[in-house]
Amino acid sequence: MARARRVTSVDVAREAGVSQATVSYVLNNVSHQKIAEETRQRVHAAVEKLGYTPSAAARTLRLGRSDIVLLLIANVPLGSTAIELIEHLTADLERHGLSVITRIESGRTVASLWKDLAPAAVVTFAPVTKENRADMRAAGTYVVNVWGDSEGEPNVMTRGQIRIGRMQADHLISQGHVRIGYAAPADSRVRAFFDPRLAGVRQGCADRGLPPPSVREVVLDAEAACAAARAWRADGVTAVCAFNDEVAIALLAGVRAAGLSAPTDLAVIGVDDIPMARFAEPPLTTIDQHMEAVAAELAGAVLKGLERPDARRSAPPDNATLVVRRSA
């Protein structure tokens, strides 16, 4: 038995007793073409009756562009926070007819995939070379920078991430700490988020007239973390902002290993509020990001870039909350 032929727009046209062109006009809500209300109804009825779904391939071929938004993600573990962000972003854009697709990237294979998909937009959570970005733009793909500072190009997430660092610093300072440390991740793949957060901490210190934070890398290893804790103590640092909860937890382990205790000897604050933060010894004080707000901002940027009429860019003021436990 032959595979059932696909329902095409010409079938719909026949069913509705109109031409293929009219079907297209109706379905795409073309503005420069007036369609009689009654015709419109008939077309929609036919679509419904036949169960018509347009062929994305044909559409892409004709338009030279698909309805796909490509999310490039670095090959780094994705915590529940990241997953949540992706999910909200997917849902938000889906609502506007855009299909979000993610690609875990380690190498330089972006180009070929991009050519294959001809996506409407690319969101870069992973590093993309400047020339790749230029190529994409030249071909009409809208590129949203999330990764790194992207050499002067605007970066949507930066502002929010600075605020996160700022909140960390503010909390520690409000507890009376004066000499602040910053625990950087050893994994360079997460620099994208690390830089702005550190900037936020710097800002926080500067605004209160405190010395800039003392930055150290904390490897996820007990001895290394222990050494770092000791070094900070030796510098007179009494509280540390950690890049995220994982780093914070490793550091807490180091603190214990050094025979010190948190928060009296060294206070520690993380970011993300991962499930395990509760089990840390002591339970970890941290910053909980509101991913639906972050996602909404990102989705807004994409829609604005695509010049969708319904793109309303609402800057979310409250994208994070402080969760006070016992470590700071």
Place this chain on the structure above:
Amino acid sequence: MARARRVTSVDVAREAGVSQATVSYVLNNVSHQKIAEETRQRVHAAVEKLGYTPSAAARTLRLGRSDIVLLLIANVPLGSTAIELIEHLTADLERHGLSVITRIESGRTVASLWKDLAPAAVVTFAPVTKENRADMRAAGTYVVNVWGDSEGEPNVMTRGQIRIGRMQADHLISQGHVRIGYAAPADSRVRAFFDPRLAGVRQGCADRGLPPPSVREVVLDAEAACAAARAWRADGVTAVCAFNDEVAIALLAGVRAAGLSAPTDLAVIGVDDIPMARFAEPPLTTIDQHMEAVAAELAGAVLKGLERPDARRSAPPDNATLVVRRSA
């Protein structure tokens, strides 16, 4: 300035002095059509010279199927193990001209995305309804089941995951434990991997004539884990296989909270060897999965399903290693 026109196969044909059909035959290595070696060379030279890349959209339109492999992932945190699996799978399939794309799925929107992409294959790390699977198959998409038991349909990963559970049990038994427990994850979204691993543990116990494992859910919460630890002790259980390292670490926290100590009162073994396993108190004994082997097996299944000529299915015998630390 008008956007530069795309280089098409007709340009290549003109440059090489042959017809479009010939270009297509050469580039696709069509078997039923003989091509003179000299012509073949000319075509390749022209492709090179003009920098021709075929339009995936046109190809998809014509063939009704794209070169995309869609990875459906549950909206669950992806540890480095999972990321590694995805990366290897991507690389493996890329080598065969297939583009891997992942989709983080929480809802039922698979269908629309699938229709848009017309992927060659779908790999389900997330639940997909039976009828969705049937639809896809009917449309010619090859579906690789990874999630759950999929109602009798073959599942590529099951065998390997059973082996993981088996290894956990074997280690504990070799240490002299007789009454074994199984710490199940509270998150139902990971059942796909949970069921077969538990089956492996059951098998291990049965083969040595031991009673079946006592299964308890361990929520990622200190008190809950503490209660679970006590309950197991009360049942005479002396060692527990945890679904993964996170569960194991939570359980270890529970053991400490209960005033017990591992491994003397309760031995614990995990799966995955996540970075944090080293910091657990005591350092966690666990199973390290070899993701390149697992990915290779998965890639083999996909290629076999697509009937690619170069699909060689090598069953990897050694997909995991025991990492002995101090918790068991």
Place this chain on the structure above:
DNA sequence: GGCTCGTCTAAAAACGTTTCAACACCCTCT
């Protein structure tokens, strides 16, 4: 009535592939 004008619909031309059917050409066989 003839004219323009506005509103609506339709025919047809792309978009860039793959593949069927046909065709030249040369060689061999009867």
Place this chain on the structure above:
DNA sequence: AGAGGGTGTTGAAACGTTTTTAGACGAGCC
């Protein structure tokens, strides 16, 4: 000498959209 059978190549027809261009129709105006 003509038929038959590979070889290597090609023209043209799909695939399912969107969009341009043109046309039909009725109404209003001189």
